[in-house]
Amino acid sequence: MNAVFITARTDSTRLPNKICRILAGKPIYEHLIERALQTKADKIVFCTTFRKIDDKLAKNITDKILLFRGDYKNKLHRWLSAAKTYSIDEFVEFDGDDLLCDIEMIDKALTALNKADFVTAPPNIITGAFTFGIRTEALEKAYKDTTCEIIQFKLPKTIIPTTAVGKKIRLTLDYPEDLEMFRELYKIKYCTTLPLSEVLTIFEEHPQLSEINWYREKDYKENQQKILFAPDIPEKNPFCSGYSGKKSFLFRIFRRREAM
DSSP: OEEEEEEOOSOOSSSTTGGGOEETTEEHHHHHHHHHTTSOOSEEEEEEESSGGGHHHHHTOOTTSEEEEEOSSOHHHHHHHHHHHTTOSEEEEEETTOTTOOHHHHHHHHHHTTTOSEEEOOTTBOBTSOOEEEEHHHHHHHHHTOOSSEEOOEEOOEEOOOSOBSOSOBOOOOSHHHHHHHHHHHHHOOOTTSOHHHHHHHHHHOTHHHHHHTTHHHHHHHHHHHHHTOTTSOTTOGGGGTOOOTTOEEOOOEETTSOO
């Protein structure tokens, strides 16, 4: 059985309470659920944390999808526990910041996971268009192999093709300017159920949309680098120097003591 895992929590630093902000008359988390339901996934699982601050969010999750509450600081453990709880063999991660994540890519990724352990997108994909997909068995093995504070692993990768690359567009919700852009976009057309290709057409017709938040892309990438190249990671570790072998892919690095 496959699934889409919506990963979200209530608090955030750069845009407080962003998952509950109102867009086109309803909170962001409702847009996430509505979009995820457009996919062909067998199950949709909303993965949030067990903290009290996320109680309100959990109570508002519709009965059309499943709810899982787990580890706050360790997303890998949260996903693995959710997969085991609901007997999920493979899943695509739908980040709570990426409310217009590409439905077509998600469906292609779910199909690819029938044979691949890990699927991802081209490196120059639009931020917010897609994250990754992984088989639960592969995730569990990698997680068990990790004994240190840094969770890290390599997996053979399959790239999901897309035309959503090389464009000066931000489709993720991380800064106030991102929220402003989404609100202006939705004034033009309600986009939650639209294919990403149609959303990109709107940007082509209204280039002023990108001007609202594109400059934040530099800040966003610098922040990602700070997470990846944390000072307490050993310098000689190949995972910390942008290592990516021809047959492997640096999946991600999470520090257990930090919330992502």
